[in-house]
Every structure is written in C-alpha cells, then in structure tokens.
Amino acid sequence: MECPKCDALMEVVRFEEIEVDRCVRCGGLWFDRLEDEDLNRLTGSEAIDSGPAWMASMHDAQEKVFCPVDGALMVRMVDAAQQIWVESCPVCHGRFFDAGEFTDLKDRTLSEVLRRHPRD
Ligand SMILES: [Zn+2]
Ligand SMILES: [Zn+2]
Numbered sequence: 001m002e003c004p005k006c007d008a009l010m011e012v013v014r015f016e017e018i019e020v021d022r023c024v025r026c027g028g029l030w031f032d033r034l035e036d037e038d039l040n041r042l043t044g045s046e047a048i049d050s051g052p053a054w055m056a057s058m059h060d061a062q063e064k065v066f067c068p069v070d071g072a073l074m075v076r077m078v079d080a081a082q083q084i085w086v087e088s089c090p091v092c093h094g095r096f097f098d099a100g101e102f103t104d105l106k107d108r109t110l111s112e113v114l115r116r117h118p119r120d
Helices: 035-040 056-060 102-106
Strands: 010-014 018-023 029-033 075-079 085-088 095-096 114-116
Touching: 018 035, 029 035, 035 102, 085 102, 095 102
Parallel strands: none
Antiparallel strands: 010 018, 018 029, 029 095, 075 085, 075 114, 085 095
16 A cells, blocks of 8 residues: 555555555554554554654645545544544545644544534
8 A cells, every 4th residue: 555645655554453554754653444443542553653743744734645445535524622634535434644743633522523624
C-alpha cells in the first residue's frame, strides 16, 4: 500500500492484536474501519505514532486525499478545537492520521471528538 499523502511505501506496524500501516516517509498512519477506535483504548498505543509531527502541518495544506485502498475521495474530519484534521474514507471507513495526530487524540473518544468538516 502507498501513502495517500506522499506516495511513499507504508509498512505494517503492530500493537497487540491490531495492525496498522505507517508511512515510511511522513509517518502518517492508516487505520482500517474502527481500528483507530480499538487502538485508542489501549494503553501505550501512541507508541506506534512515531513519525515527525512537523510533517503533519505541512501535509494539512494538501487539498484532496484519495483512499489508498479503493481510491475514493476522502472526507476531512476535524476535532472540536479544529487542531486535528483526519481524512476518512466514505467507502471503506478507513482513516488516515498525519504523524502526531493519533497521539493528540489519545484518551479521547474519536467518535465524540471528530465531526464532518465540509470541504470548500
Ligand atoms: Zn506519507
Ligand atoms: Zn476506502
């Protein structure tokens, strides 16, 4: 699988029973449907989010992101404080987090925090 933001390869990283894909270049994380919620509940799981956080602010400027699994245009989700931007696939419900974003969301319930953000 290739990173939906920078087209670099993604490697599989595992935390307990959950496998996620992490970009070798920008450190972005790809979660299949609800894997992020499962992982969010596990103590210490932010360890997988080891990419450089400064990459995230750079990549947030990017306009359109397409799902690496099915090619659908992903929907941008934003947290209540508008600090964290997560791309969500409307087809397979996978989610892409920039480096550092999963850690920022840790200890909060993603479904509560994230809401749909209209794309201009
Ligand atoms: Zn990447
Ligand atoms: Zn998808």
